[in-house]
Amino acid sequence: MTSRNVLILPGDGIGPEIVAQAVRVLDKVNEKFALGVTHESALVGGSAYDETGSPLPEATLTKAKAADAILLGAVGGPKWDGLDMSVRPEKGLLGLRSNLDLFSNLRPAILYPQLADASSLKPEIVAGLDILIVRELTGGIYFGQPRGIRTLENGEREGFNTYVYNESEIRRIAHSAFIAARQRGKRVCSIDKSNVLEVTVLWKEIMEEVAKEYPDVELSHMLVDNAAMQLVRAPKQFDVMVTGNMFGDILSDAAAMLTGSIGMLPSASLNAEGRGMYEPCHGSAPDIAGKGIANPLATILSVAMMLRYSLDAKDAADAIEAAVSNVLDQGLRTSDIASEGNKVVGTEEMGNAVLAAL
Amino acid sequence: MTSRNVLILPGDGIGPEIVAQAVRVLDKVNEKFALGVTHESALVGGSAYDETGSPLPEATLTKAKAADAILLGAVGGPKWDGLDMSVRPEKGLLGLRSNLDLFSNLRPAILYPQLADASSLKPEIVAGLDILIVRELTGGIYFGQPRGIRTLENGEREGFNTYVYNESEIRRIAHSAFIAARQRGKRVCSIDKSNVLEVTVLWKEIMEEVAKEYPDVELSHMLVDNAAMQLVRAPKQFDVMVTGNMFGDILSDAAAMLTGSIGMLPSASLNAEGRGMYEPCHGSAPDIAGKGIANPLATILSVAMMLRYSLDAKDAADAIEAAVSNVLDQGLRTSDIASEGNKVVGTEEMGNAVLAAL
Ligand SMILES: CC(C)[C@H](C(=O)O)[C@@H](O)C(=O)O
Ligand SMILES: CC(C)[C@H](C(=O)O)[C@@H](O)C(=O)O
Numbered sequence: 001m002t003s004r005n006v007l008i009l010p011g012d013g014i015g016p017e018i019v020a021q022a023v024r025v026l027d028k029v030n031e032k033f034a035l036g037v038t039h040e041s042a043l044v045g046g047s048a049y050d051e052t053g054s055p056l057p058e059a060t061l062t063k064a065k066a067a068d069a070i071l072l073g074a075v076g077g078p079k080w081d082g083l084d085m086s087v088r089p090e091k092g093l094l095g096l097r098s099n100l101d102l103f104s105n106l107r108p109a110i111l112y113p114q115l116a117d118a119s120s121l122k123p124e125i126v127a128g129l130d131i132l133i134v135r136e137l138t139g140g141i142y143f144g145q146p147r148g149i150r151t152l153e154n155g156e157r158e159g160f161n162t163y164v165y166n167e168s169e170i171r172r173i174a175h176s177a178f179i180a181a182r183q184r185g186k187r188v189c190s191i192d193k194s195n196v197l198e199v200t201v202l203w204k205e206i207m208e209e210v211a212k213e214y215p216d217v218e219l220s221h222m223l224v225d226n227a228a229m230q231l232v233r234a235p236k237q238f239d240v241m242v243t244g245n246m247f248g249d250i251l252s253d254a255a256a257m258l259t260g261s262i263g264m265l266p267s268a269s270l271n272a273e274g275r276g277m278y279e280p281c282h283g284s285a286p287d288i289a290g291k292g293i294a295n296p297l298a299t300i301l302s303v304a305m306m307l308r309y310s311l312d313a314k315d316a317a318d319a320i321e322a323a324v325s326n327v328l329d330q331g332l333r334t335s336d337i338a339s340e341g342n343k344v345v346g347t348e349e350m351g352n353a354v355l356a357a358l
Numbered sequence: 359m360t361s362r363n364v365l366i367l368p369g370d371g372i373g374p375e376i377v378a379q380a381v382r383v384l385d386k387v388n389e390k391f392a393l394g395v396t397h398e399s400a401l402v403g404g405s406a407y408d409e410t411g412s413p414l415p416e417a418t419l420t421k422a423k424a425a426d427a428i429l430l431g432a433v434g435g436p437k438w439d440g441l442d443m444s445v446r447p448e449k450g451l452l453g454l455r456s457n458l459d460l461f462s463n464l465r466p467a468i469l470y471p472q473l474a475d476a477s478s479l480k481p482e483i484v485a486g487l488d489i490l491i492v493r494e495l496t497g498g499i500y501f502g503q504p505r506g507i508r509t510l511e512n513g514e515r516e517g518f519n520t521y522v523y524n525e526s527e528i529r530r531i532a533h534s535a536f537i538a539a540r541q542r543g544k545r546v547c548s549i550d551k552s553n554v555l556e557v558t559v560l561w562k563e564i565m566e567e568v569a570k571e572y573p574d575v576e577l578s579h580m581l582v583d584n585a586a587m588q589l590v591r592a593p594k595q596f597d598v599m600v601t602g603n604m605f606g607d608i609l610s611d612a613a614a615m616l617t618g619s620i621g622m623l624p625s626a627s628l629n630a631e632g633r634g635m636y637e638p639c640h641g642s643a644p645d646i647a648g649k650g651i652a653n654p655l656a657t658i659l660s661v662a663m664m665l666r667y668s669l670d671a672k673d674a675a676d677a678i679e680a681a682v683s684n685v686l687d688q689g690l691r692t693s694d695i696a697s698e699g700n701k702v703v704g705t706e707e708m709g710n711a712v713l714a715a716l
Contacts, residue, residue, distance in 0.1 A: 076553070090553045120483045120591055141521060141555065148556050158524040159557030163499060166516040193604070195434070195448045197499065198506050199517030228612040229620070232590065233478055246551070250608060254586040262587070 004311050006039040007067035009060070009096075012046040012089055013284025014294035014347075015073025021296035021351030022071060022303050025323075028358050029307070029316040037311065044096070045075030045089035045284075055092030056099075064096055069310040070277040071302060072096075074284035098138050102269035102277055103169070104176040105137040105248065106305075109235075109255035109265065114328040117339045118260030121232075131238045131255055132184060134177040135248025137269055139169045142245045163199050165244065170203050172272065174210035177242035181217045185239030189220045191227045191247055203244065224251070231255055256281045263295035263336045266302035268309055276310050278302040292346045295334035297324055300354055323357035362669050364397040365425035367418070367454075370404040370447055371642025372652035372705075373431025379654035379709030380429060380661050383681075386716050387665070387674040395669065402454070403433030403447035403642075413450030414457075422454055427668040428635040429660060430454075432642035456496050460627035460635055461527070462534040463495040463606065464663075467593075467613035467623065472686040475697045476618030479590075489596045489613055490542060492535040493606025495627055497527045500603045521557050523602065528561050530630065532568035535600035536575050543597030545576045549585045549605055561602065582609070589613055614639045621653035621694045624660035626667055634668050636660040650704045653692035655682055658712055681715035 008023060010016040023039070030037045042060040049055045055075070064070055075089040085091070096102070111119065111129040119126045144162030152158050174190075181188045190207040192200035204221055211219040222230065224247045230237060231251065235258050243251060256262040262282045270276035280298030288294055301324060308317035332353050333342040345353065366381060368374040381397070388395045400418040407413045413433070422428055433447040443449070454460070469477065469487040477484045502520030510516050532548075539546045548565040550558035562579055569577040580588065582605045588595060589609065593616050601609060614620045620640045628634040638656030646652055659682060666675035690711050691700040703711065 085556065085559065088553060094554070120479055122478055122480055125478045144518070149560050152524060156525045157560060158522060159555075159560035160502070160520060160522040161555045161557050162518060162520055164516060164518040166510060167514045193607075195446060196452070197517075197519045198443065199519050201443065202507050202515060202517035225607045225611040228586070228608045229615040232612055232615040233618075247608075249551075249583045250586045250605075253583040254590055254612065257587040257590040260591075 003068065004035060004037040005066065005068050006037055006306070007063050007070045008039050008041040009044045009070060009072045010041065011044050011073040011075045011284065012077050013074055013286045013289040015075070015284055017289070017292065017347050018280065018294050018296040018299040019071065019073040021347060021354070022299040024351055025300050025320060025354055025358070026303050028355055029319060032319070032358065033313060033316040035311065035313050035316060044072070044092040046077055046080040048092055049080060049083070049087055049089065053087070055087055055089050056095040061095070061099055064100060068275060069306045070096070071299070071306060072277055072279040073299065074280065074282070076284050077286035079286070094142065096277060097269060098143060100275070100277065101138060101271045103136060103138040104173060104270045105135040106180065106268045106270070107133040107135060107252040107256065107265070107281055109133065109252070109259055111259045112261065112264060112328060115259070115261045115264065115337055118337050119258060120260055121258055126235065126258055129235055129259060131235060132180055132240045133248060133252040133255055134173065134180060134240060134242040135252055136169065136173040136244050139165055140245035163197065163246070165199055165203060167202070167206055170206040171210055173242060174207050177240050178210060178214040178217050181240040182214065186216060187218045187220070187239035189222055189238055189241050191222055191224050191241055191243035191251065193224050194221070195223060200244070207242070227251060228254060231258065252281070261337045262298070263334065264297050264301065266298050266305045268305045270309065274310060276306070278306040292348060293335055294347050295336050296347050296350055300324060319358060323354050326357040327353045361426065362393060362395040363424065363426050364395055364664070365421050365428045366397050366399040367402045367428060367430045368399065369402055369431040369433045369642065371432055371435050371644045371647040373433070373642055375647070375650065375705050376638065376652050376654040376657040377429065377431040379705060379712070380657040382709055383658050383678060383712055383716070384661050386713055387677060390677070390716065391671060391674040393669065393671050393674060402430070402450040404435055404438040406450055407438065407441070407445055407447065411445070413445055413447050414453040419453070419457055422458060426633060427664045428454070429657070429664060430635055430637040431657065432638065432640070434642050435644035435647070437644070452500065454635060455627060456501060458633070458635065459496060459629045461494060461496040462531060462628045463493040464538065464626045464628070465491040465493060465610040465614065465623070465639060467491065467610070467617055469617045470619065470622060470686060473617070473619045473622065473695055476695050477616060478618055479616055484593065484616055487593055487617060489593060490538055490598045491606060491610040491613055492531065492538060492598060492600040493610055494527065494531040494602050497523055498603035521555065521604070523557055523561060525560070525564055528564040529568055531600060532565050535598050536568060536572040539575045539598040540572065544574060545578070545597035547578045547580055547596055547599050549580055549582050549599055549601035549609065551582050552579070553581060558602070565600070585609060586612060589616065610639070619695045621692065622655050622659065624656050624663045626663050628667065632668060634664070636664040650706060651693055652705050653694050654705050654708055658682060677716060681712050684715040685711045
């Protein structure tokens with residue numbers, strides 16, 4: 001059997017709490033399905049900075065490169081807001097993405113029927129919602145050079161960043177999107193701002209080119225401002241949306257929030273070999289950290305995604321997803337997704353319930 | 359009496375139809391309130407390109423510079439999609455913004471109580487919604503240099519744009535936002551991506567600096583991805599949102615769509631002297647152009663905004679807004695905002711109704 005070595009990165013804020021429950025679930029399916037998964041932990045983000053002076057210590061990066069998959073909680077918090085950009089917790093996350101070449105970020109926005117009430121949108125607008133956002137994660141304006149803040153001749157300062165993509169970068173994320181669409185509704189909508197930004201003119205052109213290799217998948221294009229509107233107006237029109245790093249950051253969060261239960265949504269960040277990092281879509285929620293009330297389900301579902309995409313353990317993934325659904329059917333909810341008539345439970349109780357359902 | 363010379367730019371798509379109704383309304387209040395407004399028309403956008411080879415002919419720019427205010431319909435459409443970026447209809451609009459230094463774009467997102475049903479959000483989430491988005495309009499990545507598509511040494515192409523702001527650009531839009539907030543709920547939320555983009559680190563810093571001059575106004579900051587989520591989750595938390603050109607494009611469209619009636623929302627683009635260009639928030643809707651069914655109310659309300667902000671004619675502005683409200687009370691709707699029990703009318707009938715109500 002192949003090695004299955006998982007690196008656990010709890011991170012900051014609620015990270016350690018939710019990851020603890022997800023690891024219990026991983027251990028359980030590991031035993032039940034005899035997966036042979038081993039795991040170890042490492043520091044990342046603000047907690048890594050506090051301990052080592054770096055948000056991405058060498059030791060963590062080395063372990064990450066050796067791992068077959070990574071499970072991340074979340075990074076960041078107001079505690080580190082004053083730090084120089086180069087050592088902020090987010091740099092730990094961005095450093096992992098970039099060093100491991102995790103260019104393909106898959107962010108599903110799915111409405112769980114049991115949680116339909118939690119959405120701020122009308123039920124008929126979101127019932128059955130199932131979108132996949134494919135976000136380019138290692139290029140674009142997040143990593144473009146030159147960047148910085150410089151002083152002009154007149155003594156004023158100027159801040160600048162560079163939004164840049166080359167053909168290969170666009171091509172490989174296009175393939176990710178088309179391949180994902182093949183397993184779903186066979187429709188890709190590429191999001192750009194090609195009426196203003198040259199970089200997205202190239203983006204659009206390469207999407208068209210790659211589309212020719214997937215004649216069974218339909219490609220359409222939409223401007224990013226219109227996409228933001230259409231997500232609010234009629235989100236079910238989308239199957240797969242593919243876009244760059246910055247637009248993807250914005251649109252995937254909006255899409256996740258349409259479901260009203262971002263605490264339920266996992267994500268995967270994959271490299272060309274399908275190795276990847278898995279994490280909840282939500283952040284480190286410093287306001288509720290340490291209170292034992294955070295929702296661990298997005299992290300638990302990230303374990304399922306990890307088993308499916310990187311560890312070739314589809315049955316175990318199915319079992320976790322079924323267990324989560326079962327727990328929701330029982331009416332158990334953490335406070336972020338609770339509505340009238342539900343039993344509100346804490347992080348650990350929710351973990352217990354998923355374990356029991358497995 | 360000062361001169362009040364208005365330049366009318368019908369533009370493309372539904373532009374000419376909706377502007378025609380707005381001009382009738384302008385003529386009516388001009389007479390009724392003896393405003394002494396004169397107006398003339400000029401070409402812009404795709405229709406200007408078709409006639410002159412340029413989306414912003416010299417003659418139009420000269421007239422625009424001389425005008426006290428500009429009323430624009432909309433520009434663009436699939437007909438011109440294949441054109442080189444430099445002569446696309448959008449360049450007409452961007453050229454006007456930039457040449458007239460219309461850096462301050464005010465985009466209200468208001469829910470008309472009569473149209474509460476039209477929103478895709480639950481009534482309790484949007485009832486009473488009244489947000490003002492202040493978008494920087496002549497800088498940022500829309501105009502940053504260098505930009506383009508170049509061929510790399512390996513033969514591949516690369517697209518690139520530059521997201522850049524200097525202190526003065528940020529400072530003047532900050533003042534716009536704080537001044538606007540003073541006349542409203544006295545809260546400004548500045549939107550950035552300061553955990554990743556240096557240019558927005560400077561943005562955030564200058565916002566803080568300018569805030570000191572407005573001790574009666576509260577300043578907060580939010581990351582753009584979170585802002586997109588919060589607009590969906592709980593939009594009423596915002597009073598004034600201020601942001602750069604690109605984020606403003608995306609967020610203002612999302613905010614407008616929250617109301618479900620983007621066909622109702624006007625916008626103003628002002629320079630340092632308060633001279634400005636007024637236009638509906640919606641686009642040129644080529645799919646319904648020429649059918650006589652487009653909603654002219656956003657353009658009519660843009661006339662009201664113009665009278666208030668640039669032509670010092672508050673009473674006339676109030677009268678138009680009251681007339682629009684009256685027409686909605688009568689149950690008249692264009693098809694984009696109609697729900698059960700409404701009388702559906704066309705563009706011209708809607709214009710007639712507003713004139714009658716005046
Ligand atoms: C924490 C931050 C750097 C990150 C991003 O902007 O990519 C986050 O918002 C995300 O979407 O994963
Ligand atoms: C037409 C286009 C160039 C324009 C923009 O992106 O600014 C439009 O979307 C807007 O918001 O006014």
